[in-house]
Amino acid sequence: MLSAIGANSIEDLFAHLPAEVRLNRPLDIAPGKSEYEIVDYFKARGEENANGYASFLGAGVYHHYRPVLVDTVVSRGEFLTSYTPYQAEIAQGTLTTIFEFQTMICQLTGMEVANASMYDGSTAVPEAAMMAMRITGRDRIVVARTVHPEYREVLATYAQHQGMPVAECGYRRDAGTLDEDDLEKRVDEETAAVIIQSPNFFGIVEDVRRAAEIAHRRGALLIVVFAEAVSLGLLEPPREADIVAGELQSFAISPAYGGPFAGIIATKEKFMRQMPGRIVGETKDSRGNRAFCLTLATREQHIRREKATSNICTNQALIALMATVFMTVYGKEGLRELAEQNLAKAHYLAGKVPLRFSGPFFNEFVASTNGRAPDQVNDGLLKKKIIGGLALGRFYPELENAMLLCATEMSRREKMDAVAEAFQG
Template identity: 40%
Template sequence: MIYPYIPHTDEDRKIMLEAIGLSSMEELFSGLSEDILLSDSVPISHGRTEDEVQRMIDSIAQRNVRGIPFLGCGCYDHIIPSTVEALSSLPSFVTAYTPYQAEMSQGLLQAIYEFQSMICEITSMDVANASLYDGANAASEAASLMVGAKRHASVVLVSSTLHPFTLQVLQTWAKGTGKSLRIVKEKDGVVDLSLLSSLLDSTCAGLIVQSPNRYGLLESYEGVAEILHEQKALFAISNDPLSLAMQKSPGQWNADIAIGDTQSLGLPLAFGGPSCGFMAVKEALLRKLPGRLVGLTEDGKGRKGFTLTFQAREQHIKRERATSNICSNQALAALMTTIHLSSLGWDGMLEAANQSYAKAHYLAYHLAQLPGMTLVWDKPFWCEFPLVFSDSKRLRKFMQELRNEGIFAGVRLSTLTRKVKDELVLLVAVTEKRSREELELYLAAARRVMK
C-alpha cells in the first residue's frame, strides 16, 4: 500500500499544541482578524503517488520543442565532455557546496582555487574571485568596485553594445545605489570610442565594454586604458571566456577588471540557466574584489591547505565597510567550468574556438549571398553574427519555416531589447558543436525560404 507523505500526524499536532498551552489549531490562530482568514478550505487535490507524478511531469516535458539550435545572445550550445557531469555530481562535491569550514571542504576549496587560477590565466589578470552569480551580476559588481575605488566618483560609463540584460541589471544597480550611468553610443555595430574623452570628467569611475558585443562583433580597445587612467578611471572588459583563446585578453588591453560568464565552458543551455559569473582584477584592486576568494597556505607542519581569505563581505565585517553585499558564489557551476577546462586544456580551448569561428564564418558567407538579408557591418566577429532582413514579414517567415524543419534559426534581437531599431536583426550563433550536415541543412532551408 502506498501512503501519502504526511509531515505531522494528528497526535504530533496535539503534543505540540499542549507544549505551548493550547488545545486546538483554531486557538493557535485566534489572534488573527477574520478579514485575513479564508472562509473556505484551501482547494488542494488529493496526493499523488511517485509514479503518477513522474508520468505527469513526463507528459509536460513532451510539450517542449526540440531542434538544432543556432541560438546565442549570451547562452550557447557547446560540446561538454562527459567528465563534467560525472565528476561534478560526486557526493563529495555536491554535499560540500558551501565551504565555510575549510577543514571539511578541502576538495571543493581546491577546485575553486583552480577555477580562480584558470580565470587569471585566460584573462591575463592577477587575481580572480571564486565566481559570481552570472555575467550581468559581474558587471554590476565591477561598477560598484569602480565607484568604491575613486573618491567622489558617482558615474560609470557603459557601452551601448553590452548585452541587453547586462544593461538592465546596471540600470537597476544605478537606481538602487543612487549612482549614474552614462551611455557611450555605438557606431557601425561597435562602441564609438571617439566619444570617450568628451564623456570623461572627474566624477567618472570607469568604463565597462564588451567583446564579443551584443551583436557578436569583436571590438578593439587600442589606447582606451591610457585615456581612462589619465582621469584616474578604471577599465572593465566583459568577454565570453572561450573567445579569449583567439582574441586579445583584458590584460593585454591593459584593463583593470575582467568580467564575464562561464556558460560557454561546461554549462549546458538548461533553458537559460543557472550560469556562473567571473571577475578578475589587477593586484592593486585585490582588497576591493567582491565575494569569495580561496587562498593556498601551509599549516605548522608544512602541509598545503586551502581556505577562504580576504573576506571583505557583509557577513564578516560592518556592512557599511563591505566591498559588496554578495553572499555566496556559483560553487557548483564554477566546479563544472573547472572540470571542463581541465578536460580541454589550452589546446582544446583553441580547437573549440577555432571551429566555432570557422563554422560561423562559413554559414555567414553563404547566407549573405541570399536576397533579403545582409551582414550590414563589415566588422570582425567570432561565433555569432547579425543578419539584417529587408522587412519583418520576411524575417518572421524565415524563422517559422526553419523551425518547421527542426532548426532554431537564431535570436531576434528586438525580443531582448524591445527596440524598433532591432526588429530586423537576427543573431545567428554557430559553435563547434554544429556539424557540417547541420550547417548545410540550415543553408538548404534558407535558400528555399529566401528564393
C-alpha cells in the first residue's frame, strides 16, 4: 500500500503535521488487553454494583421485564452496525421500523405525527418548548413542579440562552396534582406553552383536559410529558395536548445507570414542520413499489444550518427499535395487561404504607415515612437486599419525610411485604 502511495513509511503520511502539534511520547494508557481480560474487568465492575437486589426505585427509570426477542433483534448486525438511513435503497429495514415506530407512538399518545426519536425524555422537553416558541411566536414557558425535577433542570439550561423565561407552577399539597388555580394565574398572553407531566413525578395522573383548557384559553400550547410509557397501555392518552414529549425507557430499555434511553416528540399534523428530529415518510421507488425515506429534511441542520429547528443529528434509532420490538411483542392486549399488572402491584403496596397524596396513581406513589428520615427506612431494607424508594427531600424540601416508591410487574409480593414492614419498624 505504501508503494502505491509513494511513501516509505506510514510515518511519512504524518510528516506535514507541524512539529509543535505532535505528541512525542506514547499515550499513558496500559497495553491492550485480550477479550477474556476485558470481559473479566467488566464482570468485576458489575460485581461492585448492586447485584441481586429487589428495587422499588422508579422516578423516571423503571424496572420492567425485557422480552428476549428485543435483544435478539437489536443484536442483528444489519440493525446494530448501520447508520442513519440516508441511502434509502439499502436502508429499508431501518426506515420501515422507524415508520412503524412513528405510527405506534401516534397510536399510543393520541397524536397525529411523531418523530424518529430524541435523545431522551429530559431533552425532549426543552426541544418541545422551543418548538412551541416557534409555533406561537411567544417566549414564556410555565412548567408544573410535578414534572420530573431533572427534566426541569435540563429545561432551565436550554431556556437561559433562548430568551425563554420559565415560571414554575405549584402542586396541590393534598392531592399531589397540578395546582390549577396557580396555573390560571401564571398563564397569560405571552405564554408559549404550559408543560405538565402525566403520570406526574409523584406517579399521579393529572387532569390533562383541565390544563389544556387553561392553556388554550390564553392561546398557549399544552405540552404533556410522560416518563412511564407503560402507563399509556391503560391511561387515556393526552389527546388535548398540542405536543407530547416522552421517555420510552420503560419499553425494554435497560436502566443502564441512566442511559442510553430514547425520547419522542409527537404532535398535531399542522405543527409537523416545526417538529425537531428525523422523520421517516412513505413514498414509492421508481418501479412503483412502496418505499420509505427520511423526509422534511429542510427543517434540519444539514440544509438549514443556523436556521434549523434543532441541532439534533444522531438520535436514538437502535433504542427506538428496542421499543418497537417491545410494543410488537406485547401488542394491543399485552400492553394493557402489563399496565394492569403494574397498577395492581403498586396498589397492593400502597395499601400497606401511609400515602402522602390522595390523587389517582399508576405504578408509583409518595409514601410518608412518619417523621423518620427516608434513609432510615431504606437502610433497614438494604440489609434484606432491597433498594427502597427515592427520598424526595433532595428535590422537594417540603417532602423530606417522604419517599417515592414504584412497583412494576417485576415486584414480588413478599418483597413488597418486606417494604411495608420496614415502614412499621
